[in-house]
Every structure is written in structure tokens, then in C-alpha cells.
Amino acid sequence: MSDVLLSVQDLVVEFPTRKGILTAVDRISFDISRGEVLGVVGESGAGKSMTGSAIIGLIEPPGHIAGGSISLAGERIDNLPRDAMRKVRGKRIGMVFQDPLTSLNPLYTIAEQLIETIRTHMKLSESAARARAIELLDEVGIPAASRRIDDYPHQFSGGMRQRVVIALALCAEPELIIADEPTTALDVSVQSQIIDVLKRLCSEHRTAVMLITHDMGVIAEAADRVAVLYAGRVAEIGPVKDVIKDAKHPYTKGLMGSIPTLMQDSDRLTQIPGSMPRLTDIPPGCAFSPRCPKAFARCFIEQPGCKVHDGRDVACMLYDEGTAL
Amino acid sequence: MTDALVNIENLSRVFDVSKPWLNRVLEREEKKHLIAVNDVSFNIRKGETFALVGESGSGKSTIAKLIVGLIKPSGGQITFDGTNVATQGSASMRQLRSRFQMIFQDPFASLNPRWRVKEIIAEPVRTFGLEGNNMNWENRVDQLLEIVGMSSRDGAKFPHEFSGGQRQRIAIARALSAQPEFIVCDEPTSALDVSVQAQILNLMRDLQDEFGLTYLFISHDLSVVRHMASRIGVLYLGRLVEVAEGKTLFKDPKHPYTKMLLDAVPDLEMTGRQRQPVEGEIPNPIDPPSGCTFHPRCALANTRCKSENPSLTLHGTTETACFAVEDGRTSV
Numbered sequence: 283m284s285d286v287l288l289s290v291q292d293l294v295v296e297f298p299t300r301k302g303i304l305t306a307v308d309r310i311s312f313d314i315s316r317g318e319v320l321g322v323v324g325e326s327g328a329g330k331s332m333t334g335s336a337i338i339g340l341i342e343p344p345g346h347i348a349g350g351s352i353s354l355a356g357e358r359i360d361n362l363p364r365d366a367m368r369k370v371r372g373k374r375i376g377m378v379f380q381d382p383l384t385s386l387n388p389l390y391t392i393a394e395q396l397i398e399t400i401r402t403h404m405k406l407s408e409s410a411a412r413a414r415a416i417e418l419l420d421e422v423g424i425p426a427a428s429r430r431i432d433d434y435p436h437q438f439s440g441g442m443r444q445r446v447v448i449a450l451a452l453c454a455e456p457e458l459i460i461a462d463e464p465t466t467a468l469d470v471s472v473q474s475q476i477i478d479v480l481k482r483l484c485s486e487h488r489t490a491v492m493l494i495t496h497d498m499g500v501i502a503e504a505a506d507r508v509a510v511l512y513a514g515r516v517a518e519i520g521p522v523k524d525v526i527k528d529a530k531h532p533y534t535k536g537l538m539g540s541i542p543t544l545m546q547d548s549d550r551l552t553q554i555p556g557s558m559p560r561l562t563d564i565p566p567g568c569a570f571s572p573r574c575p576k577a578f579a580r581c582f583i584e585q586p587g588c589k590v591h592d593g594r595d596v597a598c599m600l601y602d603e604g605t606a607l
Numbered sequence: 608m609t610d611a612l613v614n615i616e617n618l619s620r621v622f623d624v625s626k627p628w629l630n631r632v633l634e635r636e637e638k639k640h641l642i643a644v645n646d647v648s649f650n651i652r653k654g655e656t657f658a659l660v661g662e663s664g665s666g667k668s669t670i671a672k673l674i675v676g677l678i679k680p681s682g683g684q685i686t687f688d689g690t691n692v693a694t695q696g697s698a699s700m701r702q703l704r705s706r707f708q709m710i711f712q713d714p715f716a717s718l719n720p721r722w723r724v725k726e727i728i729a730e731p732v733r734t735f736g737l738e739g740n741n742m743n744w745e746n747r748v749d750q751l752l753e754i755v756g757m758s759s760r761d762g763a764k765f766p767h768e769f770s771g772g773q774r775q776r777i778a779i780a781r782a783l784s785a786q787p788e789f790i791v792c793d794e795p796t797s798a799l800d801v802s803v804q805a806q807i808l809n810l811m812r813d814l815q816d817e818f819g820l821t822y823l824f825i826s827h828d829l830s831v832v833r834h835m836a837s838r839i840g841v842l843y844l845g846r847l848v849e850v851a852e853g854k855t856l857f858k859d860p861k862h863p864y865t866k867m868l869l870d871a872v873p874d875l876e877m878t879g880r881q882r883q884p885v886e887g888e889i890p891n892p893i894d895p896p897s898g899c900t901f902h903p904r905c906a907l908a909n910t911r912c913k914s915e916n917p918s919l920t921l922h923g924t925t926e927t928a929c930f931a932v933e934d935g936r937t938s939v
Contacts, residue, residue, distance in 0.1 A: 441888055470868065471871040471888075474885055496800060497873070499873030499875050503874060540801050541801050542830040542831050542833060544829060544830050544833055544857060551809055553802065557800075
């Protein structure tokens, strides 16, 4: 794609422990263009959130980026000094986390938190910042924003709090928003409202969104492209429609089959035997090989790289050239 | 109905959420009550899976706790196989109690971390004195572990050695160990990843076929409910708004709230259907709206909805509590 905003190349995140080095993110590569929503799905421990944290430079020590590069609009941001990174974070990359209650300070009103954030990143007077704050709350769909702005977080419901968090992320008109499980703590009816807000903002402001979630349904509704992660590696990246309707990687296929749907009747769900390996004992070769119904000898020895196949990237030996099916 | 295993009649539960006495006197405030479950009636037939769905605060879990007797009802009756649960003395309650079990949402919190798995699973057996002779219970535990797809060696381990899915299997083995007829499952898979969720749901279905179990299945996830349930009750603010056969509910939802809920579920099929944007949020249960509690969010609400409270009436095979459905209105 031409208008690439964020480019992650061969990102590796490692955690040194007493038992050796744990690789939480293992050579992940993807791009996000302006105005695009990239969904990142995977089960717990697949490295979804870790990838998000790596991009905003907030990996908890002793974890660190051990390889690869992250570039925002062509500039490397993974090796910036802390002060420079602080200016990127919040200003150019906004963040929305899972639990809206812990992302907001309970002791300050919404107005104080918004105005502080706005004035950190923009040269605005107190009153201009307040006006902008009200505008932002309006934009994310909080009714009677000018009155509610002086409320404390506990006076808002869960869905409204998540809207406030989105407004906070939007303060400095970021180019990229990283939304880490933004709807997981919310009920379905509220979830669909929040997804609508994110989608609308994305198209109106040409903001790129990295939407991290474990819920394939949310991805289907909101994302343009999707990256499926497994054990810290990319299994498949492609347009949402292709990946959902016609998954290539055996893991994605299993994952899609295991989701009960509202439309189809099925007596049994497809199940993937076993569970995702812990980071301490990732099998050699393809990480999915012990659970894969189609695994053959090579899968247990060699680690597959991402290959373009049928309009998407798949990391699977089945689609490697020279392998007889 | 004669084949009802569990019969719930006019069940209510009110929680006192008032401030302490002195504050109330100083601030001149009335006592505050939260009606978590309001006049709920339904029955669960032998061998079926009855599901309760609803958003947070709709009273799903409170009903589960009421049925297994973890909290006492403020009004109404729960009858299990013909006997009223509330009026039992402790000895006969104990007997009755061994016939129903519960599986909880969080397998990290529901298993005692200091007990070995075999002790956890054997606890109901020993509590209810079902072991027969003492030599036998270890065999029984091995058998149960195999039934839920684990190995008998796992019995000697501690819960922390297992993943979430395996822990939920242990919780299921524990529930099965007393040989219950009825299992209340409160969000059994919402703490699990989808691929593991599929394993647990399949297991629960297999066990139902094998042992003829009856489930009360509580979930907020409509697709899971559709997959599991034979009949479904939809809760809104502590009231049942619709009770229908599983398939009918999804094909032909009657109540406006059910329609809204179904519409809000993300569409995995990518049909690109036009969705009705969801209006508003679930109101504060301490101060619920007058009349039908759904009327502030309902497109079909008229003056009657604002003052009177609809009760469940039968339409086809579906029971619905809605004046608009009763009158056959499709607009205001």
C-alpha cells in the first residue's frame, strides 16, 4: 500500500528470565496505512498486547525490543531516547486500553484530565483547551458534553467512560490509535456503539487504528485487514473478508470453526486439540505443529516464514513452494 | 408442566444498598433498595439446557445463586423436582443439595490453590457421604478425570499447574462427582479463549448426552447461548422479557430488547447487513424507569408502556412481556 503510516519489521521482544530468554514477540512484521483499521487477534499469550506496548515504547523492563524496527511515517521510533518517545506517545500515537476505569484518574474531573492532556501536547489557553475538550466529548458521542465534562469518572457508566478514554486518546489528533481490547469489558450493545465511534473517527480523520482483540466478531465488524497471531508469531495477515471466509492457515481455520455463530446450526464446534504452548516451551519448527491436523515432517523442524499467497501473507509450510500437498 | 425439574415462581431478590443509619439520618435520605430479580417465573425441563441471557446488571448471576441456595430469595418459590427448596430443613436440604451443582465463571478463583486436584474433585463425594467404602473414592476421581478428558496422573497436581481450560475441566469434574441431575453454569466459558471455549462447550454437551444432565446456562454471549440452549430466557433489569425456544428466539425475536440485543452482536458472516444503531444504556437498577423498564430505549413505547408494567404472555410458542407485541403494534 502506498500510504503506509506504521511499519513494523521483524519485531522481536524478549524477556530475560532465570530460566532463559523468553521470546514474547518473534519476528512480527506488518504495516498500517492511514485511515486503515488493522485488527490483531490471537488467544491470551499470543503477543497481541506486547506488540502494542512495543510500538508505544512501554514494555516493562526487563523486557526489551531485541530486534527489528518500528517506523512511524518513515521515521524509526523504536530506538528513540525516552524524552523524544514521550513526545511521540500521546501526541502522534493515542492509546485506548481495556479497562476504562483504570485508565482514568478517579480523583480528577474529566475536564481536568482532558485539559491537562490537551495542553501537554498543544499550545492552547485554558479556555480554548476546555472548548476543545467539550468538542472531543461531543465527537465521541457523550450527550450534554458541556455539562458532563465537570463530572468525575465514577459518575459515568462503563460505555461512557470508554468514550472518555477515546476522547483522551484523540486529544492531540494522533495519526495512530492503538486500541487494546477496547470493548472487552463492555456489554454487546455498548460494544457496538464503541466500535461505531472508532470506525467513524478512523474514516473522518484518516487516523490509523491498530485494534487488538481476542474477539473475531469485533474484527469482522471493524477492521479492514486482520493479523492473526499465534505464540508470538504472525500466522496470517490479510483482508478481513478473505481471512474470515476462507482462512488459509490451519490455526486460523480452527479458530474460525471454534467460534459459535448466530447464523449457522452446528451440533459440534470444531475444536483445536490442546492449547497454545507457554512461552517457556515453544516447540521447534512451526509453533502450531503439535496441534496442527495437517502437520508433516518439515513442520516440526523448520520455522515457516510469511509468504504471500492468494492476496495475503501466510506463515505455513503448506503454502511454501516446492512442498507437495 | 409435569416434566419440569426446576420450577421458579415469582422469584424476587432485593438488596439493601442504603447508606449506614447515621448517614441516612444526617443526610435525610430514605433507605435504598436494589431489586436485582423482580418477579421472575420460568421452569426448566428435565434434560434440557435453559439459558439466561442479559447484559451486566440484569440479574443473571443472582438467579443462579438463588437457585443453588447461596443467597435466600426475598419472595417467590423455587421448586426442585417437586420439593420446595426454601422450606426444607437442613438435613433434607443437604440431600437435595447433592442433586444440583454449580460451575463458576473464573476457574482461577473457584479452585482452592492449596488442595490437590483429586482432593478438590473428591470433596463433594466426601461431603455428601457418597463414597461407599473409603477405598473407592480415588478410583472414582480417576474415572472423573478421564471423563473430562484429563489423565488420572493430573490428580496429584495443584490447580496452578493447569491452564484456564484445564481448570474449568477440573471444575466440571468436581461438579459431576456428586452425580447431580442439574448443573447451574454461570458464564462457564467467558474467561476462556475461543478455541478452548469450543472444547469446553463440546465437553458439556457430551456430558449432557451421557448422563442426562439438565443445565441452567448463564451467559452474556448470544452466540454461545444459541449453540448450547434448547430454551432461552432474556433478562432485562431483573425481569424476564422473553422466553422462547432457542431456534425461535434467533429467527423470530419478539421483544424490542431482544431484537436490539441480537442486532448488536458483531456479524462474523460479514453479510454487510444494515444495523439499527443501539440507543442508550441499561438504566440504574436502584432507580429503574416506571412502567416497562425498557421504555426509555424502546422505539415502540407509548404512554401505557410508561405507566404499566407488562407481564409475560404467550404469543405462538414465545412468551413475551411487551405491550407492543400484545397489541400487534409495529410503530408508535
